[in-house]
Amino acid sequence: MSAQTDHLVKPDSAEPVEGLGALSTYIRDYVGRVRGGELGSIPAMVGLIVITVVFAVVHQGFLSAYNIEALVIQAAPIIVMAMGLVFVLLLGEIDLSAGTTGGLCSAIMAVLMIRHGASWWFGLLIGLGVGVLIGLGIGWLRARIGVPSFVITLATFLAFQGVTLILIGGQGAVTLPAGSPIIKLENSFVPLWLGWVLWALFVIGYAAVKVNDALGRQRSGLSRPPFTVIAAKVVVLAALGAAFTYEMGINRNLSANAFFNNKAEGMPWVVVLLVILFAAWHFILSRTPYGRHLYAVGGNEEASRRAGIVVSRIRISVFAICSGMAAVSGVIAASLLQSVQSNAGAGNTLLLAVGAAVIGGTSLFGGHGRVIDAVLGGLVVAVIINGMSDLIQGANSAGYEWVVTGAVLLLAAGFDAVVRRARAS
Amino acid sequence: MATHPTLELRGVDKSFGPVHVLSSVDLTALSGEVTALVGDNGAGKSTLIKCIGGIHRIDAGELVFDGTPHVVTGPRDAAQLGVEIVYQDLALADNLDIVQNMFLGREKVTGLHTLDENSMEKLARQALTSLSVRTVRSVRQRVASLSGGQRQTVAIAKSVLWQSKIVILDEPTAALGVAQTEQVLDLVRRLAEQGVAVILVSHNMNDVMKVADSIGVLFLGRMAAQVRREDVTQTQVVELITAGRSGDLGLSREESTGAAI
Numbered sequence: 205m206s207a208q209t210d211h212l213v214k215p216d217s218a219e220p221v222e223g224l225g226a227l228s229t230y231i232r233d234y235v236g237r238v239r240g241g242e243l244g245s246i247p248a249m250v251g252l253i254v255i256t257v258v259f260a261v262v263h264q265g266f267l268s269a270y271n272i273e274a275l276v277i278q279a280a281p282i283i284v285m286a287m288g289l290v291f292v293l294l295l296g297e298i299d300l301s302a303g304t305t306g307g308l309c310s311a312i313m314a315v316l317m318i319r320h321g322a323s324w325w326f327g328l329l330i331g332l333g334v335g336v337l338i339g340l341g342i343g344w345l346r347a348r349i350g351v352p353s354f355v356i357t358l359a360t361f362l363a364f365q366g367v368t369l370i371l372i373g374g375q376g377a378v379t380l381p382a383g384s385p386i387i388k389l390e391n392s393f394v395p396l397w398l399g400w401v402l403w404a405l406f407v408i409g410y411a412a413v414k415v416n417d418a419l420g421r422q423r424s425g426l427s428r429p430p431f432t433v434i435a436a437k438v439v440v441l442a443a444l445g446a447a448f449t450y451e452m453g454i455n456r457n458l459s460a461n462a463f464f465n466n467k468a469e470g471m472p473w474v475v476v477l478l479v480i481l482f483a484a485w486h487f488i489l490s491r492t493p494y495g496r497h498l499y500a501v502g503g504n505e506e507a508s509r510r511a512g513i514v515v516s517r518i519r520i521s522v523f524a525i526c527s528g529m530a531a532v533s534g535v536i537a538a539s540l541l542q543s544v545q546s547n548a549g550a551g552n553t554l555l556l557a558v559g560a561a562v563i564g565g566t567s568l569f570g571g572h573g574r575v576i577d578a579v580l581g582g583l584v585v586a587v588i589i590n591g592m593s594d595l596i597q598g599a600n601s602a603g604y605e606w607v608v609t610g611a612v613l614l615l616a617a618g619f620d621a622v623v624r625r626a627r628a629s
Numbered sequence: 630m631a632t633h634p635t636l637e638l639r640g641v642d643k644s645f646g647p648v649h650v651l652s653s654v655d656l657t658a659l660s661g662e663v664t665a666l667v668g669d670n671g672a673g674k675s676t677l678i679k680c681i682g683g684i685h686r687i688d689a690g691e692l693v694f695d696g697t698p699h700v701v702t703g704p705r706d707a708a709q710l711g712v713e714i715v716y717q718d719l720a721l722a723d724n725l726d727i728v729q730n731m732f733l734g735r736e737k738v739t740g741l742h743t744l745d746e747n748s749m750e751k752l753a754r755q756a757l758t759s760l761s762v763r764t765v766r767s768v769r770q771r772v773a774s775l776s777g778g779q780r781q782t783v784a785i786a787k788s789v790l791w792q793s794k795i796v797i798l799d800e801p802t803a804a805l806g807v808a809q810t811e812q813v814l815d816l817v818r819r820l821a822e823q824g825v826a827v828i829l830v831s832h833n834m835n836d837v838m839k840v841a842d843s844i845g846v847l848f849l850g851r852m853a854a855q856v857r858r859e860d861v862t863q864t865q866v867v868e869l870i871t872a873g874r875s876g877d878l879g880l881s882r883e884e885s886t887g888a889a890i
């Protein structure tokens with residue numbers, strides 16, 4: 205080999221597997237990756253911690269159980285829509301109509317339930333089905349006809365707003381029937397014991413996956429992360445989950461007493477839905493050939509084509525996933541409001557979701573993004589909205605909120621562009 | 630040798646409409662050897678390798694793989710026959726790591742149809758080790774962080790992974806510095822030593838004279854000559870490239886002037 209050889213491949217067996225040596229190797233590798241521009245979730249997590257601390261200091265009730273619950277149910281529709289958008293953004297595409305698609309799907313569901321007497325599950329099924337069909341249509345126009353996704357979805361953004369308006373009609377809103385399971389999603393709570401069971405299952409599941417991965421690598425004779433690191437991750441996750449479950453166990457209805465047992469305690473059901481959706485999409489993105497191909501097409505379309513990947517099929521699929529998730533998001537939003545408004549999904553719904561994905565670390569240029577980005581970014585956005593609305597009172601509060609949200613989105617997109625340039629050089 | 634050449638082209642013709650790009654081209658590539666394919670711009674090198682790779686269909690002539698003529702109808706067909714083309718622009722996805730790129734489109738899966746990362750990583754390491762590649766720090770680093778030479782290495786190692794019989798390298802050193810060129814040429818030799826028939830398309834005479842066992846010179850869509858490396862000087866090869874003939878070698882005087890035949 206020539207004198208220019210930069211680094212030697214170290215045989216794994218030469219490195220300590222456990223103990224301080226392994227830990228320092230692991231940390232060094234991690235720092236190296238971060239320096240190389242693979243920031244992962246660090247910016248979003250730091251941002252989330254900073255703004256949470258700031259709001260907690262300036263606003264007393266910010267970390268109260270009542271407010272945390274409000275935060276979570278506000279964040280849920282944003283997070284779900286952002287999860288779908290991550291798929292579209294991975295390919296460097298955009299779906300501007302995700303918001304109005306969600307609105308339209310929830311309107312279809314509500315109208316079926318209220319005006320046509322359909323059962324809630326039938327309405328839900330049709331609503332979600334329409335979402336997926338819309339996505340297939342957008343994807344087909346993009347992949348087969350070659351219309352830029354920006355233009356297609358700008359058109360559908362406008363058109364679906366109109367369709368929703370026509371469906372809902374002059375009343376301005378369709379109210380969902382009280383006690384409907386759709387409403388319960390955001391407004392009813394997991395029993396305390398079940399909350400803790402789910403927490404335990406979640407922690408055990410996470411630990412099992414991590415340990416199983418590490419042992420699998422060891423069996424194959426590959427380097428594995430030290431168990432200290434895995435243990436630390438599990439403990440942190442368990443502690444955060446326990447803190448959340450405990451806080452959500454506090455009764456939030458102050459009028460509850462011995463005679464009226466209308467306590468509001470336990471985490472909202474939507475949290476369970478979020479965890480399931482996250483786990484499912486994360487699994488698909490990181491552990492299936494389909495997920496791998498998504499990243500490949502986002503990174504280098506020509507290379508993917510030469511590798512035998514059917515690019516058009518991948519492209520259509522991401523729009524279907526995005527619109528389907530938008531429909532789920534629309535249903536959650538309907539549950540939150542207990543009704544569907546004629547302007548459902550319009551306004552800044554989409555921008556908040558795109559902002560969430562980008563703040564979380566998903567690139568607008570394609571090829572980089574994970575489902576966790578949607579969760580963390582969605583929490584950041586929800587914290588900003590929630591904190592600001594408490595902080596800024598008065599006639600212009602809504603105006604300031606918009607300005608701050610816009611500024612955060614721009615900041616995140618600018619950050620994305622800078623990181624991308626650092627990666628390229 | 631008792632066995633057949635790994636690849637033999639016999640009288641290959643290819644035209645695009647009225648334009649004759651290749652006429653009656655013969656080429657032989659033996660296993661364990663580096664066969665250089667040289668020629669001036671427009672001589673038909675790219676068209677020829679695309680014909681072998683199944684991207685273009687030939688109009689006349691035969692592609693003979695291991696003594697058996699085959700009609701190559703597409704890239705997948707060519708891949709089935711063991712042909713791997715490493716293009717100049719490399720076709721690697723920057724955002725994926727080395728292992729992910731090497732297995733792109735041909736991922737190993739477990740019984741549950743999930744990615745079998747561990748066996749892929751092991752096989753990728755083995756492929757790199759078999760080529761004595763020592764220039765990459767970790768097979769889990771992203772391709773974006775690799776130098777031009779390292780990228781070329783990954784692209785070439787892919788062909789080892791898939792046990793290709795014929796590897797066509799399109800200008801592998803065009804964008805590289807001196808030291809990296811050296812490394813890639815080393816790699817090309819080692820690839821041939823593994824019993825692969827390597828076809829090296831290059832403009833760089835130094836590279837060709839250094840690694841090739843046999844040199845095929847294309848001139849205006851005709852095979853001017855295929856010569857053994859030890860039988861010619863660099864000057865003769867350059868003459869073949871520019872004039873189509875050099876002394877007794879190459880095309881006849883009439884052919885080399887491009888006159889209609």
